[in-house]
Structure formats: structure tokens, C-alpha cells
Amino acid sequence: MPVVQSHWIPGRGVRRVQRTDFRNEPFTNFQDPEERRRFQAALDRVRADLGRHYPLIIGGRRVDTEGRIVSVNPANPQEVIGTVARAGRQHADQALEAAEQAFARWSRFDPEARARALFRLAAVLRRRKHELSATMVLEVGKQWSEADADTAEAIDFCEWYGREMIRLAKPWPLYRPEGTDNETFYIPMGVGLVIPPWNFPLAILVGTTMAPVVAGNTVIVKPASSTPVIAAKFMECLEEAGFPEGVVNFLPGPGGEVGEYLVQHPRIRFINFTGSLEVGLRINELAAKMQPGQKWIKRVIAEMGGKDAIIVCDDADLDEAAAGIVQSAFGFQGQKCSACSRVIADQKIYDELLQKVVERTRNLKVGPAEDPDNHMGAVADENQFRKVLEYIEIGKGEGRLVTGGSALAGAPEKGYFIEPTIFADVDPKARIAQEEIFGPVLAFIKARDYDHALEIANDTVYGLTGSVYSRSRERLERARREFYVGNLYFNRKCTGALVGVEPFGGFNLSGTNAKAGGTDYLQLFMLAKSVSERL
Numbered sequence: 006m007p008v009v010q011s012h013w014i015p016g017r018g019v020r021r022v023q024r025t026d027f028r029n030e031p032f033t034n035f036q037d038p039e040e041r042r043r044f045q046a047a048l049d050r051v052r053a054d055l056g057r058h059y060p061l062i063i064g065g066r067r068v069d070t071e072g073r074i075v076s077v078n079p080a081n082p083q084e085v086i087g088t089v090a091r092a093g094r095q096h097a098d099q100a101l102e103a104a105e106q107a108f109a110r111w112s113r114f115d116p117e118a119r120a121r122a123l124f125r126l127a128a129v130l131r132r133r134k135h136e137l138s139a140t141m142v143l144e145v146g147k148q149w150s151e152a153d154a155d156t157a158e159a160i161d162f163c164e165w166y167g168r169e170m171i172r173l174a175k176p177w178p179l180y181r182p183e184g185t186d187n188e189t190f191y192i193p194m195g196v197g198l199v200i201p202p203w204n205f206p207l208a209i210l211v212g213t214t215m216a217p218v219v220a221g222n223t224v225i226v227k228p229a230s231s232t233p234v235i236a237a238k239f240m241e242c243l244e245e246a247g248f249p250e251g252v253v254n255f256l257p258g259p260g261g262e263v264g265e266y267l268v269q270h271p272r273i274r275f276i277n278f279t280g281s282l283e284v285g286l287r288i289n290e291l292a293a294k295m296q297p298g299q300k301w302i303k304r305v306i307a308e309m310g311g312k313d314a315i316i317v318c319d320d321a322d323l324d325e326a327a328a329g330i331v332q333s334a335f336g337f338q339g340q341k342c343s344a345c346s347r348v349i350a351d352q353k354i355y356d357e358l359l360q361k362v363v364e365r366t367r368n369l370k371v372g373p374a375e376d377p378d379n380h381m382g383a384v385a386d387e388n389q390f391r392k393v394l395e396y397i398e399i400g401k402g403e404g405r406l407v408t409g410g411s412a413l414a415g416a417p418e419k420g421y422f423i424e425p426t427i428f429a430d431v432d433p434k435a436r437i438a439q440e441e442i443f444g445p446v447l448a449f450i451k452a453r454d455y456d457h458a459l460e461i462a463n464d465t466v467y468g469l470t471g472s473v474y475s476r477s478r479e480r481l482e483r484a485r486r487e488f489y490v491g492n493l494y495f496n497r498k499c500t501g502a503l504v505g506v507e508p509f510g511g512f513n514l515s516g517t518n519a520k521a522g523g524t525d526y527l528q529l530f531m532l533a534k535s536v537s538e539r540l
């Protein structure tokens with residue numbers, strides 16, 4: 006049972022509830038045969054329900070359109086997961102109208118009441134946990150444990166941001182000069198646009214939506230076009246949790262059309278984007294241009310790509326390093342912004358480490374994610390499939406192919422499967438060492454020494470995650486200061502940041518360093534107002 010503490014807010018005269026008991030949602034133990042049976046049953050139920058159609062949701066109303074987005078199983082592109090309505094500009098205008106109307110009411114809800122709504126949403130997500138995870142297994146090819154972690158993170162975001170809102174509802178602790186009654190407090194901003202990616206199609210969708218919402222804003226959500234069905238299920242959860250109509254409006258449609266239209270709209274107050282560098286920069290540029298009738302500078306939160314490196318020193322435990330590298334590089338087919346795509350190894354242990362990583366990689370079984378014996382599934386869609394294979398061809402000209410290097414037989418018709426691929430002896434300036442591939446492709450780079458390793462690690466336009474394997478305290482402390490990434494890990498994999506434990510967001514062109522799941526995040530969606538009265 007959650008521990009609930011009450012305390013008194015001076016100056017407000019309101020009794021508030023503060024939950025101090027945040028704990029990360031536990032991951033499901035799939036070693037337990039009973040849990041496996043339950044998850045298999047959820048997969049069967051989700052499969053029996055495939056092919057449904059989901060309309061837009063605007064102001065709580067379901068609105069259908071002629072256009073359709075068809076979502077398919079990447080492990081079997083003939084299998085339709087579902088269809089969703091495809092929004093056009095007129096729907097975007099309607100959604101804006103609905104969100105503005107809802108803002109007038111939702112922004113006046115007591116912050117604690119908004120937090121409570123998130124706690125209820127967390128409970129709904131928890132009840133539907135296996136169903137949501139099973140949907141992701143089929144819609145985007147997540148392994149059971151990866152999908153389970155995605156849903157757990159979505160629950161964590163609700164629990165964390167709810168508590169954060171309660172904390173931030175207190176007035177700031179300011180100095181009060183004699184004869185003055187002064188306070189500063191946060192207020193919501195207005196109507197925001199949420200544009201998430203497909204790779205954490207529930208966690209990032211929920212986190213980037215519910216943070217602005219708990220802060221009192223209303224939003225239009227344009228989900229990624231590869232994963233609209235899990236997004237539609239999230240909308241069902243919001244309804245089940247009793248969120249007022251119009252607080253979250255569901256507007257699937259092509260990013261380059263309905264997304265861009267709203268990005269440029271003068272009545273959009275902020276944009277919460279997570280996705281590629283290219284699209285993030287475009288959104289930032291379009292949003293910066295003042296439009297007729299616009300009264301504010303739009304706030305753009307853009308969390309983008311990575312070219313994440315694991316440095317392995319000559320004093321590291323090479324077996325542990327190899328295990329961490331393989332998990333970070335090939336979990337969910339390498340399609341994580343935090344995935345390891347570069348190994349920078351000291352020349353003294355380079356060959357031994359490479360051999361250990363290659364051995365482990367060759368043992369990875371590739372096949373449909375719904376079979377828990379497979380370690381890697383299909384990449385997310387046909388675009389991903391083609392793009393990753395193009396990079397593999399580039400890699401063949403830039404490095405020494407040591408394992409993988411092609412699609413599985415039968416692909417793409419029988420699923421977008423690509424072998425886990427490793428290139429050795431890659432030049433730090435090579436394209437496959439500089440550009441985000443976002444697939445199961447790993448570049449091994451040889452470093453002369455630790456100085457050289459850090460220099461290579463910092464030499465890309467990104468700065469998202471990184472990891473150092475070493476037994477030397479001095480080296481680790483040096484990396485703490487000099488390895489320029491937003492999320493740095495020591496002697497462990499570079500993926501899997503937890504809400505409330507490892508606030509997430511990178512440096513440089515990895516984005517605006519929003520630190521999702523941290524204590525600064527909600528302030529990105531609020532304004533601070535100071536009121537002072539002479540007594």
C-alpha cells in the first residue's frame with residue numbers, strides 16, 4: 006500500500022497530500038512459468054482483437070476520416086494490427102479548438118486533483134499492463150521483456166510526474182521583506198503539441214503527454230505513424246481513468262503534414278517532441294518563426310538522436326563489458342536513442358574484447374518477438390529496414406565486417422529481420438561512426454589509450470548516453486568530468502534509464518536536455534508568476 010503523508014501548505018490554507026513513496030514499477034519475471042502463461046494469454050487476446058479501426062478523438066468525440074493509417078506487424082507485414090483515422094488540417098483546427106476549451110477548465114483544476122488523475126491512470130495502465138505490452142510485441146517487434154519495461158516506464162512517468170506536481174504546487178520559498186506579502190507560483194502555459202517517436206511507443210508517448218497535462222495544460226497528440234494502435238489504446242486508458250474531454254486530443258496523421266501544420270500554428274504554445282535530429286531541427290526552425298496573431302515565443306522541447314559509445318579500458322572486466330555491449334547494442338534491435346553503436350576499446354584488449362562480443366552476438370537468435378526464445382525481432386518498418394541495410398553497405402566500405410551484414414532470408418516479405426552486425430577497425434570519422442543508424446549495427450574503434458578513447462567518444466555531434474568499463478577510480482572520475490553526455494554509466498550497459506533514478510536527456514544535438522523523469526521536467530511546461538502586495 007502506498008504511504009500517504011499529509012502536510013499543511015502555509016499561506017494557501019489547503020490541506021495537501023504528498024506521496025513520498027515513489028518506487029519504480031517492478032519488471033515482470035518471465036522466468037516464472039505462471040507469468041509466461043499470463044503473457045502468452047495476453048498475446049492471444051490481443052491477436053484475437055487485431056484489425057480494429059480507431060478514429061481520431063477530438064474533445065472526447067470520435068471522429069472518423071476517409072484516410073487511413075494501416076499499422077502492420079514488422080515480423081509479418083501481411084498481418085494488420087489495426088487501422089487509425091488519418092487527420093487533415095480541418096481536424097487539427099478542431100482539435101485546437103477543443104483543447105483550448107478544455108484548457109479553460111483543466112488549468113483551474115487543483116494541481117493535486119490533476120496529480121490524482123495521473124495516479125488513477127497509472128492504476129489503469131497497471132491493470133492492462135500485459136495487454137499493452139503484448140500490443141507492442143506485435144506492433145513494433147519488442148521482445149517480451151523490452152515491451153514490459155516500456156509499459157513499466159509509462160506507469161513510472163505517471164507516478165513520478167503526479168508527485169512532482171504536488172511538490173511544485175507549493176509556492177517558492179522566497180524572502181519576505183517586512184510589509185510585503187509576496188509569492189511566486191507556477192501556472193500552466195496553454196495548448197501544446199506532443200510528437201513522440203515509435204521506439205518507446207507507450208513510455209515516451211505517456212511521459213511526453215502526461216507531464217504537460219499534469220502541469221495544467223491541454224494537448225494534441227500526434228502519434229508516430231508506425232505505432233498508432235498502442236497510442237489509441239493509451240487513449241482508451243485515459244478515458245477509463247476519467248480524464249475530462251479535450252484534455253488530450255488524439256490526432257494521428259503524417260508528421261510532415263498535420264504535424265508541421267500544427268507546429269507552425271500561432272495558437273500552439275509549446276511542442277514536446279522526441280525523434281530524429283533531422284525532424285527535431287526542422288520543428289525547432291519552423292516553430293521559431295512568428296506567425297500572424299502569435300503572442301509568444303513557442304517553447305520547443307526536442308529530444309533527439311544519439312551515437313552512444315561504450316569505452317572499454319585495458320583494466321576492465323572484459324566478460325562483463327562484452328555482456329553489457331551486446332545488450333546495449335542489440336536489445337530491441339538497436340532501436341533505442343541510448344543504444345550502443347560505438348565500442349571504443351583500448352588497443353591492448355581490443356582483439357580479445359572483439360572476439361568476446363562477436364561470440365555473444367553470434368549466439369543471438371533472431372526471429373519474431375512474440376516467441377520469447379528469440380533475442381532480437383524485426384526492425385520497426387520498411388523504412389527502417391531499408392535505411393539500416395544501406396548503412397550496412399556503407400559499413401562494408403568503411404570497416405571490416407566481422408559478423409552479420411545482411412537481412413535474414415525471406416525478408417522483407419517475411420518480416421523486416423536484419424542480422425546483428427559488427428564492423429571492426431572503423432575510423433572514428435567514418436560515417437558509421439558518426440551518423441545515427443538506429444538499428445543492429447555496431448562499430449568497433451581502436452583507441453591508443455584512455456585520452457584517445459575519451460577524445461573519440463566526444464567527437465560526434467551527439468551527446469546522449471555513454472558508458473565506461475574500468476576498474477580505475479581515477480579513470481571513472483575523469484569520465485565523470487570529461488565524457489560529455491547527458492547520461493553516463495560506469496561498468497554497466499548504457500541503456501535502460503529509470504524514471505526518478507536516471508533523469509534522461511542529452512547534450513549537443515541529442516537535444517534540449519529536458520531530463521525526462523527528473524525534477525526539472527514539469528517546469529518546462531509551466532510559467533512562474535510572482536504576486537506581491539504592500540501590506
Ligand code: NDP
Nearest residue numbers: 202203229230259260261264265280281284308309310342
Ligand atoms: P522521426 O523524427 O522520424 O519521427 C518522430 C515523430 O515526428 C513522429 O511522430 C513523426 O511522425 C513526426 N514527424 C516526422 N516529420 C515531421 C515533421 N516534419 N513535422 C512534425 N512532426 C514530424 O523519429 P522516429 O519516430 O524514427 O524515432 C527515432 C528517433 O527518435 C531516433 O533518432 C532516436 O534517437 C530518437 N529518440 C530520442 C530519444 C531521446 O530521448 N533523446 C528517445 C527515443 C527516440 P510520422 O511517424 O508520421 O512520420
